[in-house]
């Protein structure tokens with residue numbers, strides 16, 4: 001069974017981004033993946049800031065990423081980019097910590113002015129970490145996301161089909177990486 005690591009970058013306890021990530025997690029579990037979610041806000045802040053990679057909580061989180069076949073990164077946009085908390089965690093990963101993995105970038109934000117933050121901010125860092133395939137991501141406006149009392153995301157048909165559109169290529173990419181390369185590519 002392939003493993004997926006989901007990394008959420010919100011610092012809020014009641015987070016629309018984390019609710020979005022939970023929805024994606026449930027979809028991936030239904031598909032048969034083993035899913036582990038790392039909420040960066042739950043990692044020890046001082047260890048994160050001081051780059052203590054050997055702290056047990058950070059070492060565990062890094063191991064989850066290392067062992068995953070695919071990674072979903074879900075972040076709110078802060079100051080036109082992904083959050084500093086997320087960056088602190090990504091900085092602790094090895095230089096090519098996403099090598100061989102499929103990656104799905106997700107962002108929530110308050111303004112469409114920053115809809116491209118996925119492409120100009122998040123995608124380059126995933127590529128620099130060696131991700132094999134960064135699939136098309138999704139930016140959602142916070143006002144389009146509603147949380148229920150239980151903290152779960154209300155998903156109407158429109159949102160449901162947007163999520164399906166981005167999850168399917170990610171699943172295909174994770175599955176494809178387990179397949180042998182065509183002979184022509186191996187010989188090259």
Ligand SMILES: Cc1cc2nc3c(=O)[nH]c(=O)nc-3n(C[C@H](O)[C@H](O)[C@H](O)COP(=O)(O)O)c2cc1C
Nearest residue numbers: 010015016017076077078079080108109110111142
């Ligand atoms: C400190 C801070 C900075 C923000 N900066 C931006 C921004 O530059 N662009 C934007 O679109 N939204 C910005 N937002 C809005 C959040 O991205 C948006 O509300 C997001 O959905 C919050 O996600 P969460 O509920 O998971 O924390 C900012 C919010 C905060 C708290």
